[in-house]
Amino acid sequence: xxxxxxxxxxxxxxxxxxxxxxxxxxxxxxxxxxxxxxxxxxxxxxxxxxxxxxxxxxxxxxxxxxxxxxxxxxxxxxxxxxxxxxxxxxxxxxxxxxxxxxxxxxxxxxxxxxxxxxxxxxxxxxxxxxxxxxxxxxxxxxxxxxxxxxxxxxxxxxxxxxxxxxxxxxxxxxxxxxxxxxxxx
Amino acid sequence: xxxxxxxxxxxxxxxxxxxxxxxxxxxxxxxxxxxxxxxxxxxxxxxxxxxxxxxxxxxxxxxxxxxxxxxxxxxxxxxxxxxxxxxxxxxxxxxxxxxxxxxxxxxxxxxxxxxxxxxxxxxxxxxxxxxxxxxxxxxxxxxxxxxxxxxxxxxxxxxxxxxxxxxxxxxxxxxxxxxxxxxxxxxxxxxxxxxxxxxxxxxxxxxxxxxxxxxxxxxxxxxxxxxxxxxxxxxxxxxxxxxxxxxxxxxxxxxxxxxxxxxxxxxxxxxxxxxxxxxxxxxxxxxxxxxxxxxxxxxxxxxxxxxxxxxxxxxxxxxxxxxxxxxxxxxxxxxxxxxxxxxxxxxxxxxxxxxxxxxxxxxxxxxxx
Numbered sequence: 001x002x003x004x005x006x007x008x009x010x011x012x013x014x015x016x017x018x019x020x021x022x023x024x025x026x027x028x029x030x031x032x033x034x035x036x037x038x039x040x041x042x043x044x045x046x047x048x049x050x051x052x053x054x055x056x057x058x059x060x061x062x063x064x065x066x067x068x069x070x071x072x073x074x075x076x077x078x079x080x081x082x083x084x085x086x087x088x089x090x091x092x093x094x095x096x097x098x099x100x101x102x103x104x105x106x107x108x109x110x111x112x113x114x115x116x117x118x119x120x121x122x123x124x125x126x127x128x129x130x131x132x133x134x135x136x137x138x139x140x141x142x143x144x145x146x147x148x149x150x151x152x153x154x155x156x157x158x159x160x161x162x163x164x165x166x167x168x169x170x171x172x173x174x175x176x177x178x179x180x181x182x183x184x185x
Numbered sequence: 186x187x188x189x190x191x192x193x194x195x196x197x198x199x200x201x202x203x204x205x206x207x208x209x210x211x212x213x214x215x216x217x218x219x220x221x222x223x224x225x226x227x228x229x230x231x232x233x234x235x236x237x238x239x240x241x242x243x244x245x246x247x248x249x250x251x252x253x254x255x256x257x258x259x260x261x262x263x264x265x266x267x268x269x270x271x272x273x274x275x276x277x278x279x280x281x282x283x284x285x286x287x288x289x290x291x292x293x294x295x296x297x298x299x300x301x302x303x304x305x306x307x308x309x310x311x312x313x314x315x316x317x318x319x320x321x322x323x324x325x326x327x328x329x330x331x332x333x334x335x336x337x338x339x340x341x342x343x344x345x346x347x348x349x350x351x352x353x354x355x356x357x358x359x360x361x362x363x364x365x366x367x368x369x370x371x372x373x374x375x376x377x378x379x380x381x382x383x384x385x386x387x388x389x390x391x392x393x394x395x396x397x398x399x400x401x402x403x404x405x406x407x408x409x410x411x412x413x414x415x416x417x418x419x420x421x422x423x424x425x426x427x428x429x430x431x432x433x434x435x436x437x438x439x440x441x442x443x444x445x446x447x448x449x450x451x452x453x454x455x456x457x458x459x460x461x462x463x464x465x466x467x468x469x470x471x472x473x474x475x476x477x478x479x480x481x482x483x484x485x486x487x488x489x490x491x492x493x494x495x496x497x498x499x500x501x502x503x504x505x506x507x508x509x510x511x512x513x514x515x516x517x518x519x520x521x522x523x524x525x526x527x528x529x530x531x532x533x534x535x536x537x538x539x540x541x542x543x544x545x546x547x548x549x550x551x552x553x554x
Contacts, residue, residue, distance in 0.1 A: 031454050031455060032454075034454035035450050035451045035453075035454035035455075037454075038450040038453050038454055039446065039447065039450040042446065042450060043446075128428075128429065131429040132428050132429050132432060135429055135432035135433060135436060136432065138436050139432060139435065139436055139439070142436060142439045142440060142443070143439070151408055152404070152407055152408055152411065155408065155411040155412060155415060156411060158415065158435060158439065159411070159414060159415055159418060161439070162415075162418060162419070162435075162438065162439055162442065163418065165439070165442040165443065165446065166442060168442075168446055169442055169445045169446055169449065172445075172446065172449040172450065172453065173445075173449060175453065176449055176452055176453055176456070
């Protein structure tokens with residue numbers, strides 16, 4: 001409880017910081033732009049409030065580095081040195097593992113699936129295993145950076161990510177409720 | 186103090202075990218007698234005795250022989266004592282319900298579930314055991330010369346009595362080594378390594394015991410423990426059994442949280458016309474007290490996914506402009522549901538699937554497969 005509270009406060013602080021950075025860079029935005037700005041800054045703040053100790057937070061920051069402006073925000077929130085280091089680490093990982101072997105793996109999987117479809121007889125155990133595998137794949141897609149994890153670390157990261165997301169949702173909802181009356185009045 | 190506890194605790198199960206396995210102890214006597222008569226260099230009888238693969242037994246044999254090359258024949262009794270722990274240990278390996286270590290077993294399993302870094306040790310359990318065994322055999326003469334001269338005397342006397350005595354002596358020695366391993370800093374890591382793999386991955390009857398399947402089993406146990414934790418975290422996930430369904434719930438939960446973030450950011454963007462958010466004013470006026478007071482109470486909205494909402498949609502929809510703050514919760518959820526209806530794949534795993542509709546979803550997923 002204490003832990004989640006401190007996490008929320010830290011996230012809130014960092015989020016506000018990121019939003020201020022956005023504000024200084026760009027004055028006039030459309031609604032969608034604003035929305036993406038808010039979301040990106042929230043994500044980066046969440047990742048940085050986890051102190052980049054977990055893999056998903058590193059993956060979030062690495063993903064944000066693709067966009068120029070969000071990279072700027074990430075630099076502002078995190079501090080430049082840490083951000084660069086994280087990006088280096090995760091970029092290295094991505095370039096090494098995914099770009100080179102992703103296509104090959106996909107192709108081989110396709111072939112394998114075709115072959116597997118041919119012999120239809122399956123035990124219940126294999127069906128259950130396939131169900132679990134399917135869901136694990138979906139979960140990999142959901143948790144940032146989940147493609148590169150083994151199962152145990154995937155579950156751990158999911159735990160951490162879920163608690164962090166919960167904190168994020170709470171803070172955002174709190175802000176929405178706090179902001180609403182002032183805007184309507 | 187710990188040593189005392191160990192010896193006392195060791196003495197009581199001995200009687201039990203000797204009662205339980207009288208037949209085994211008889212066998213054991215014969216083995217010891219065979220050891221006494223046959224010179225120790227005879228390797229084939231040893232391998233038969235140890236019930237180990239020949240290579241391991243030879244490994245075991247080499248070190249005591251090389252160590253005690255000077256002491257050959259007249260110290261046959263001594264030699265015998267040195268060799269006893271090996272068959273004893275192998276029997277120990279087979280015997281899964283060993284009375285003295287049950288407390289340790291529980292403690293270590295608890296520890297090892299939590300600690301990740303012991304996984305390499307669990308994978309190589311079988312060779313590790315043998316190496317530890319070797320170590321034990323090497324260390325044996327120093328301990329048994331100073332600590333217990335009893336087996337030397339009792340060996341000459343009646344073998345049946347001697348057997349139990351010797352067992353108890355060995356047990357005491359083992360426990361002294363186990364408990365007092367903090368004193369011997371050299372032995373410490375080895376003792377840990379001995380206990381962990383042996384305790385952590387236990388093969389039940391009919392299960393495979395080669396190192397690969399043991400490692401696989403340990404990994405599965407780890408995954409299951411973490412799944413339990415996840416299950417506790419996700420609301421309404423306690424009653425579900427089965428990995429696939431639990432994973433379903435977890436996916437639902439994560440997706441719902443992500444969509445909530447999406448939606449809330451959209452809403453925040455829609456609510457205020459400028460990006461700057463007017464945060465300074467909020468922060469200046471009400472942030473600090475609200476931050477302190479509201480965050481504990483912010484936990485209560487955690488519960489709102491369970492509230493049925495379908496009936497309230499029409500009610501809240503028109504109130505968008507008039508009264509956002511009061512009915513905010515239901516409104517938010519409503520809008521959120523609207524938001525997600527369009528793509529079919531999303532609606533499959535969508536947010537509004539609560540715990541009781543999990544089976545339905547699994548069916549849908551099966552269909553999709």
